[in-house]
Amino acid sequence: MIRLRTIALASAALLGFAAFAPAGFAANEQPSPPPANEAKQGASQPTPPTEAGEEQPSPTRQSWSFSGLFGTYDQAQLQRGFKVYHDVCANCHSLSIPFRTLSDPTGPGFSDAQVKALAATYQVTDTEPNDKGEYAKRPGRPSDLIPGPYPNPEAAAAALGKAPPDMSTLVKARKYERGFPWFIFDALPFDQYQEVGADYVYxxxxxxxxxxDLNWNLYYPGHKIAMPKPLSDGQVDYTDGTPTTVAQYARDVVSFLYWASEPTLVERKKIGMRVMVFLIVLSALLYFTKKRVWEKAH
Amino acid sequence: MSGTSTYVPKSALGKWFESRLPIIGLVHSSFVAYPTPRNLNYLWTFGAILSFMLAAQIVTGVILAMHYVPQANLAFDSVEHIMRDVNYGWLLRYLHSNGASMFFFAVYAHIFRGIYYGSYKAPREVLWILGVIIYLLMMATAFMGYVLPWGQMSFWGATVITNLFSAIPLVGKSIATWLWGGYAVGDPTLNRFFSLHYLLPFMIAGVVVLHVWALHVVGQNNPDGVEVKNVARDTVAFTPYATLKDVFGLAVFLIVYAWFVFYIPNYLGDADNYIKANPLQTPARIVPEWYLLPFYAILRAIPNKLLGVIALFSAIALLAFLPWLDTSPVRSAKYRPVFRVFFWAFVAVCLGLGWLGSQEITDAYVLAARILAICYFAFFLVVLPLLGLLETTRPLPPSIADAVLARTKGGSANVAVGPAEKSAV
Known part of the structure; x- marks a missing residue:
């Protein structure tokens, strides 16, 4: 009993500490994306030491609509992000996801007609030969993967010098070192920092x-990046009055790419909440049942 | 799985069946009437938790295998297909990948509990060694499972670990080629790892049966480390007492598991594994999963490859010799004040090695890893053998019931009512 109470107290203290840790739960409360310079960050968070010689600062922590316990995607933002991807990124990068997922209601939420029309603007080569034995070209269908700008990574490397990575898991495939003890707080409720990849790409x-020097990047390890500056102010037209700045483009396209790499996030967090409530109630009931039964033995 | 069954079938069909295959009686004697020490704490619930995790991993794994393609060109995309297109595929995969971590978390709690309370001492040596075999099989299974998504860390982790075998003199190179099915990690390697990853969990299940059997022959150790003397006073029946406690422990454990699966599913994984394997591009840093990090740190602390590999494997193998390395007749750290200090120091050494295993190699790193590796081995080879001879232990309670009474002094310690008798009903 006493031991259990000690554990409970200790974990409560730990949770309390986590809540007041830098970049705490406040980051979860603003679903609308503020401009980059207003972004929230762990102000008191020291930059983890990097290897000598190639100093690059740690990315600052941004506020994302999809972070936290109840995070969801901002549909208008994903649609803007898709536009940035479509007009800029897609010139070099592939994004191997099916067109149909763009109509995902918790994602960009384009209408089926929009997705069909979009798919039809691409030419797709069939993977199976037709009755004449030819690999026919045809307009894309919603069930197709979005075709990349190059037929394979080798062709992309031949044209660009280096093959740009596929963007379907890009944000999940990037990180920056958080260092001790921050990486522990990142796992705890209320802080729950799972957007390191998004912050890095942003x-x-x-x-x-x-x-x-358009191939010099402050945040890229070693600073020399193969991708020259991709975005500039006013490059992509927004129809909803959102500012057309690099910072805003970056924010929107990173949100879109986060969705592309984690399209089930909204469903996951929704189911997760039900599971957590169920398990906590179940544990409480089991605890009192166990206590009642053991009373006979003590 | 031991003792005479107190199960008496009531129905005619039950009697008919029991006289032909006494399996209900076996289950009854193992999981209902089985006497468990009354002083067990919540660390003893990890056995049940581990059984649950093994079952959960097998169930989710079998379903994942229905959608996964063990082919070097298709494996990565098939995992993404599971994540995006298969109904609740993302849930199954996150349950399985985080399940591996939770399985190891539970097994470490189980192992350290065993060390703290001296659970490996006579007559439980065979029980302990079976546990070490399960742990080894778990590491092999987890390692091969990590290779299957065929990301960068899968590929390069497989390259580093299989290359260890090439350090063996004379036959090393041939063994590595034989493991790979070629001259480097590739499609044949992925195929055999998938096959073995499917096979090994069932071997684990087999050894678990032996582990439980051995446990039920010698009986459970307990926090006071004194044997059961009077079944009526010292024990309670497995059901409902231990069953309920285990189920409660499991439910709390599931809260943590669900937290990882639903809110931080990629926290324990490496970001690099979301990049498709590329044999031409080595990642900046090759890091194994967290549960293998202490051993990885020991490997890297030693400049000579062969000696490093020997140190790595002996760090694991030493566990099997614990029953003979620990010379103290007293089991529980409760009554071993000096051992208790060394135990926590050992836990700190393991955590420190784990942290170092994830870091970049620098001079300071190598020095720290060497010091901690020496501490790791010294715990087994110097501290445990000497401590048994030098330490002054505290007096042991005459029985489990006395220990419980002493703790609940003032309370109503009704140890006279032996639930073990009631359980016969």
Whole structure:
């Protein structure tokens, strides 16, 4: 009994500490994306030491609509992000997801007609030969994967010098070192920092700070990045009055890519909440049942 | 799985069946009437939790295998297909990948509990060694499972670990080639790892049966480390007492498990594993999963490859010799004040090695890893053998019931009512 109470107290203290830890739960409360310079960050968080010689700062922590216990995607933002991807990124990068997922109601939520029309603008080569034995080209269908700009990574490397990575899992495939003890707080409720990849990609897109060297990036390890500055102000037209700045483009396209790499996030968090409530109630009931039964033995 | 069954079938059909295959009686004597020490704490619920995790991993794994393609060109995409297109595929995969971590978390709690309370001492040596075999099989299974998504860390982790075998003199190179099915990690390697990853959990299940059997022959150890003397005073029946406690422990454990699966599913994984395996591009840092990090740190602390591999494997193998390395006749750390200090120091050493295993190699790193590796081995080879001879232990309670009474002094310790008798009903 006493031991259990000690554990309960200790974990309560730990949770309390986590809540007041830098970049705590406040980050979860603003679903609308503020401009980059207002972004919330762990102000008191020291930059983890990087390897000597190639100093690059840690990306700052941003506020994302999809972070936290109840995080969801902002549909308008994903649609803007898709536009940035479609007009800019897609010139070099592939995004191997089916067109149909773009109509995902918890994702970009395009209408079926929009997705069908979009797919039809692409030419797709059939993977099976037709009755003449030819691999026919045809307009894309919603069930197709979005075709990349190059037929394979080798062709992309031949044209661009280096093959740009596929973007379907790009945000999940990027990180920056959080260091001790921050990585522990990142796992705890209320802090729950799972957007390191998004913050890193966002930082890189905003990290082209040398006007005379378009392949120099403040946040890229070693600073020399193969991708020249991809975004500039006013490059993509927004129809909803959102500012057309690099920072805003970066924020929108990173949100879109986060959705592309984790399209089931909203469903996951929704089911998760039910599971947690169920398990906590179940544990409480089991605890009192166990206590009642053991009374006879003590 | 031991003792005479107190089960008496009531129905005619029950009697008919029991006289032909006494399996209900076996289950009854193992999980209902089986006497468990009355002083067990919540650390003893990890046995039940581990059984649950093994079953959960097998169930989710079998379903994942229906959608996964063990082919080097298709494996990565088939995992993404599971994540995106299969109904609740994301849930199954996150349950399985985080389940592996939770399985190891539970097994470490189980192992350290065994060390703290001296559960490996006579007559439980065979029980303990079976546990070490399960742990080894678990590591092999987890390692091969990590290779299956065929991401960068899968591929390069497999390359590093299989390359260890090439350090063996004379035959090493041939063994590595034989493991790979070629001259490097590739499609044949992925195929055999998938096959073995499917096979090993069932071997684990087999050894678990032996583990439970051995447990039920010698009986459970307990926090006071004194044997059961009077079944009526010292024990309670497995059901409902231990069953309920285990189920409660499991439910709390599931809260943590669900937290990982639903809210931080990629926290324990490496971001690099979301990049498709590329044999031409080595990742900046190759790191195994967290549960193998202490051993990885020991491997990297030693400059010579062969010696490093020997240190790595002996760090695991030493566990099997614990029953003979620990010379103290007293089991529980409760009554071993000096051992208790060394135990926590050992836990800190393991955590420190784990942290170092995830870090980049620098001079300071190598020095720290060497010091901690020496501490790790010293715990087994110096501290445990000497401590048994030098330590002054506290007096043991005459029986489990006395220990419980002493703790609940003032309370109503009704140990005279032996639930073990009631359980016969």
């Amino acid at each position: 930082a890189v897109l905003n990290g082209y700070t040398k006007a005379d």
